[in-house]
Amino acid sequence: MLHSSAGSDLPCHIALLGYGGLLPFAGLATLLWIQPEHASHWTRALYGYGAVILSFVGALHWGVAMSSPMLGRLMRRKAFIWSVVPALIGWPATFTDHSIAGVMLIAGFWMQLYQDHKLAGSGGLPEWYLPLRWQLSVVATCCLAAAILHSAVFA
Template identity: 55%
Template structure:
């Protein structure tokens, strides 16, 4: 029998979360390996980042619907906030890869801080914030490196 702590990330969640980093890593590496097509790969990286930022925003919609014990004000704030990441991600699709990467990273960081605020007010799993921090950090590094080198 395996020793598992209460705050261990469920295996399927870990696979899906870290698996979601593969396109970030793959595209950032491809930008470095294929500088002749850097803008193309940079646009692909930004597009994936925009999709994922929109996805993490939607988590707050789900939290607003499902978390017991939220005040009406906190529930309303979750619904409103859940739309903000998509509104940040969309203009990133129209920008050059470096500016878009900075915009997306700002969105991921802002969303992590919103996650922290929600965790202080609601019963989220103990593994959620550490996982989100790791995923946000790695995605952000890939976006910034990819955005920078795509423009060279």
Template identity: 40%
Template sequence: MRAAIPRLPLWLGLAGLLPFLVSAAAAWLAPTAWQVLAIRAFLGYGAVILSFLGGVQWGVAMCRERPGEDAFRVRMLLAMVPSLVAWPALLLHPLTGAWVLVAGFVLVRGHELSREGRARLPDWYQSLRTLLTLVVLACHALVIWRLGGA
């Protein structure tokens, strides 16, 4: 049985989806000039959130792992990967950048689901991250489709 997601992280996580939802919708529904801005905003926010997810792992390593142990080193090194994927995604063509962000979100989620990635995280975190990742990936699919890449 999965642990219930505490109310505050759930509400904050759902609130964090709003920029994805609004900018993905605007990429389709806004006037053409605003669609370009919406896509830029979407990709920028995606890069910020992907980097944030690396920061989560950095925080876990600092607070819950013992410096000098392999688990600490691995978690600290992997914590840097999301930002090193996210930033270059912003420099690419929007369609390519969106696909790079998708790959980053999938890789982070894969790590979180691994035995090493799950270690030291509360049980409810997995349920929350699954929900949030599915919505984020659906929004990316809409933007990729809008960009003509689906």
């Protein structure tokens, strides 16, 4: 277990998986700047990965809606509905203009985090979940913002 800033124990395997999931974000954002001749390729890969991860974090709400006895009927319905929204944001971002796609994904990650906060109060999520999601969201969206900045600088 790792001790997180929120005073709760973060299982080591969860930390490795969560932070390890940031490697493609950081790697692709870095490649944009060190190999600008391939920027279109790296940007497309970064936004594709962002869309996949955005869909993944949205799916948590489906799982909680199915399994948490703590959710009331209305909150359960909202969790099921929300669970598909991130995929509906991420998928069009994969075939949208690069600068718009980046904004869509960043907005999607922050909307997801907002929804995670709403779910955490009634869904029985572990104490380490929200601090971890904050950290992962900040890094992921900074990498996506770096791609938007790169497009603006080298347009």
